[in-house]
Amino acid sequence: MPVARPDSGDTRVIAHLDLDCFYVQVEQRKRPELRGKPVGVVQYNPWKGGGLIAVSYEARKCGVLRCMRGDDAKKICPDIELVKTPWADGHAPLNWYRDAGTEVVTVLSRAGVCERASIDEVYLDITEAAAARLLKDFPFTIDSLSDEARKTRILGLAEDGEIAMTAADWLCQKDSPRCDALLACGAIIVAELREAVLAETQFTCSAGIGHNKMLAKLTSGMHKPAQQTVIPASYVSTLLASLPLKKIGGLGGKLGKSLQEDLGVKTPGELLPFSQLKLQELYGANTGAWLWHIARGKNGDEVQGRVLTKSHSCSRAFPGPKALTSMTSVMHWLGELSDRLQEQLDLDLEMHNRKAKLLVLHAAVHLRGASQPAKKFSSKSCPLRYGKEKILADVRSLFERGLRDFCPLNKSLSPVKGSGRNSCNWAVTLISIGANDISAIPTGVNSITSFFAAPTHSHLPGRRSRVEHFQVSEEFETGASSRTPSSNDPENMTSFFSDDIINDEVTGILQPCSSEEPASYRNLFAVDDDKNSDADIKCTPAIESISSPVRRKSHFQLFESDSRNSVLNRCIRGDGSGNPCEDLEPTLIQCSPVEHPTSVSSELETCSAININSQHADLKLEDGCRSDVRSNTRELECSREADEKSSRAVQLGLAFASKASTSERQNPPITGTKATLVPKLKELWQRNVATQAQSSVKRGASNWEYKQEEIDEVVLAQLPVEIQQELRSSLKLNRPLRPSKRTSISDFFPSAK
DNA sequence: CATTGTGTAAAT
DNA sequence: TATTTACAC
Known part of the structure; x- marks a missing residue:
């Protein structure tokens, strides 16, 4: 009988889902005749039949392993079907699989916060869904369980001597502690999700369900393929006592090895006798603390609501004799890689409206002849400019820079006459170029897509960031009010937005709105404190320009978008703590269709929001930019030196709001401390919803939602x-x-x- | 001669 | 900040 365990309220339910031999499944879906057969996916490479990157379970039975060569696999398992991934001609091989993985994420993201951990792995925080299910359906009856739920494996169940309890029995226990009941709910939900994934993508996956990421991950691989495993809290210590250290994520490499060597520890459980201080002494404050917790099955890592990658890269190895020894050949490959990288960037821009800022080059260079034939490494980076030619040019100079560090004198580039070799005798065995620091750029605010941004699933792939607008309303006290034109005539607006207004003090408040789906807004935080108003909130110039006019005397809210790279997010986290402002009550801000203040004149009437997502540096469209994207964003074009302009746009928005509310005279100005402000904001929101509803009826259309x-x-x-x-x-x-x-x-x- | 190609995170 | 190192699949 399980012992009731006092659970702190923050028990989480985390799932880790892992697609089974994913590349193989993708190929099998393309060619169904391959199903049920021993199949291997090999990376194109004529040498020994290429390297396997995925092996079907049928082939694993014959002993075929990942990372074998194709030829060796054929020897062990003559029946194996080897499928080659397309390699050359612009067809980035792994992208195909990545897209397939995205299909899966799309299904899963319906259930909760979703983090794409790799091309074929996803973490899911289903705490809320599990708690809801607990209220609704618990306890479960065996009949109500789906087949997939029934097949769940529960670790630590049928122990020796005891009467075997089936997984279904465990899931349906009436008197289990809350943490187990939540896991049971999690298992039932994950079973449904896996069935949905299968139905909608034809892919099978395995899953682990536990109270944190580490446990979920550990567990997902325990019963493969196509099965799910639950690790109850009560079994954690038992498991960690016997589990090889390597199995823990992060301990599969040198750290795990040195743990074993330094401390003679073979399992996580054997770390228990070591104090946290001792571990920190040995491995640093961070790692030490982490180890101490891992030994106890604890891990506070949160599931990041991120489904898009934070970088793109492509690389090419030139093993052994294929090493590149002339600048000409290096340039050739740099060109190939540049083209491929630019294609990825184009795709990202098109699909997610994001751009990268940093270009990085790595090269493994083997220096011969010289003192040591040791392989060395060099890495260089520079600002990324869009366009294949620009990338190539930049990557070239990065390479040359790296080579200069590497080779004595200036001999690095010149080939020796006669011999094909360069005078420095270098040989390049690996080139990799990458694009980092990817972040969202404003989508065309006039774009129809921004009207159609659904409030749910803000983290869904394939959708542009929709948190681009602050809704500004309420009353603004501004020195400009005396100059406010009396008429609503749009013609007057232009003169109203004269330059000198910019220097006027503006006090105002960005009004929070609400949404029907609080869950999708979980990452919302407010920054509204007078005390903070002059605080060093580090943020990008874009945010700086927005907040400064408002910051001094008023309160404002910031909305974190789904991307961790979001400007706002960084603004909030940029205080050095790395944490969101959790002590502040979250406040919702609704985004709504809006025209950019600088780009409209006649529509000013409806301009109740301003674009705050302009990252000036990004707005300048590069040559490589797709023309349709270009036209969408044209009116937002401004360059780095136009910070001032953008700042003005923001202030114009405020000024306009001031004017609008002056004419309507609905709401009094609002000031106050955090404690008094938040309730007021809520009340305001209620009113805002009402007035918005009316005005949208009047105008015929305003906010749209769709599924x-x-x-x-x-x-x-x-x-x-x-x-x-x-x-x-x-x-x-x-x-x-x-x-x-x-x-x-x-x-x-x-x-x- | 030879685990490729991608991606994340933390330390320095 | 830029670069390096580690880790994972």
Whole structure:
């Protein structure tokens, strides 16, 4: 009988899902005749049949291992079907698989916070979903369990001597402690998810369910393929007592080895006698503390709501005799890689509206003849400019810089006459170029897509960041008010936005709004304290320009978008603590369709929001930019030196809001401390929703919502072609559109409220 | 001659 | 900040 355990309220339910021999499954879906056969996926490479990067379970039975050569696999398992990944001609081989992985993430992200841990692994925080299920359905009856849930493996169940309890029994226990009940709910949810993944993508996966990431990950691999495993809290210590240290994520390398050598420790459990201080002494404060917790099965890592990669890179190895020894050949490959990288960047820009800022080059260089034939490494970086030629040029100079560090004198580049070799005798065995520091750029604010950004699943792939706008309303006290034109005439607006207004003090408040889906806004934080207003909140110039006019005397809220790289996010976390401002009560800010203040004149009437996501440096469109993207963003173009301009745009937005509310005279100015402010904000929001509803009825359209899965081809076809294209591109990564009974556009896009 | 190619994170 | 190192699949 399980012992009731006092659970702190923050028990989490974390799942780790792992696609089974994923590349193989992708190939099998393409070619169903390969199903059920021994299959290996090899990376193109004529040498010994290429290297295997995935092996089907049928082939594993014959002893075929990943990282074998194709030829060796064939020897062990003559029946094996070896599928080659496309390599050359612009076809980045792994991208195909990455896209397939995205399909899976799309299904999973319906359930909770989702983190793409690798091309074929996903972490899921389903704490909320599990708690909800607990309230709704617990305790479960055996009959109600799905087959997949019944097949769940529960670690530590049928111990020796005891009467065997089935997994179903365990899941349905009435009197289990809350932590176990939550895991049971988690298991049932994950079973459903895995079935959904199978139904919608044809891929099978394995899963682990536990109270933290480390446990979930540890567990997901215990029963493969296509099975799920739960690790109850009560079994953790038992497991860690016998588990080889290597199995723990992060201990598979040198650290694990030195742990074993230094301390004679072979399992995590054997770390228990060591004090945290001792471990920190040996391995540093950070690692030491981490180890101490791991030994106890504890791990506070959060599931990051991130499904997009933070960098792109491509690389090419030139093993042994293939090593490059002339600048000409190096340039050739730098060119290939540059092209491929730019293609990835184009794709990212198109699909996610993101751009990278940093270009990095790595090269492994083998220096011969000289004192040591030791292999060395060099890495250089510089700002990334878009365009294949620019990337090539930059990557070239990075390479030369690296080589100069590496070779004595200036001999590095010149080939020796006669011999094909360069005078320095270098040989390049690996080149890798990467694009880092990727972050969102503003989508065209006039773009129809921004109207259609659904409030749910903000972390879904294939969707542009939709947190681009602050809604500004309420009253603003501004020195400019005396100059406020009396008329609402748009013609007057232009003169209203004169330059001298910019230097006027503006006090105001960005009004929070709400949403029906609080769960998708979990990463929202408010920064609103007077005390903080002059604090060093480090942020990008874009944020700086927004906050400064408001910051001194007023309160404002910041909204974190789904991307960890989001400007706002960094602004909030940039205080050095790395943490969000958790002591502040989260406040919702709704984004709404809006025209950019600098780009509109007649629409000023409806301009109640301002674009705050402009990262000036990014706005300048490079040559490599797709023309349709270019046209969407054209009106946002400004360059780094135009900080001032952007700042002005923000202030203009504020000024306008001031004017609008002056004319309407609805709401009094709001000031106060955090304690008094938050309730007020909430009340304001209520009113705002009401007025917004009215005005949207008046104007005919304002906020739209849709459910992605409900969009249907028939209706899409009724939209204007440009809108169709834009939507399709935004939906590209998701599963095919479903047929539906509904046939009219208005059925699909009911006006919110 | 030969674990490739991608990606993340932390230490320095 | 830029670079290096470690780790994982």
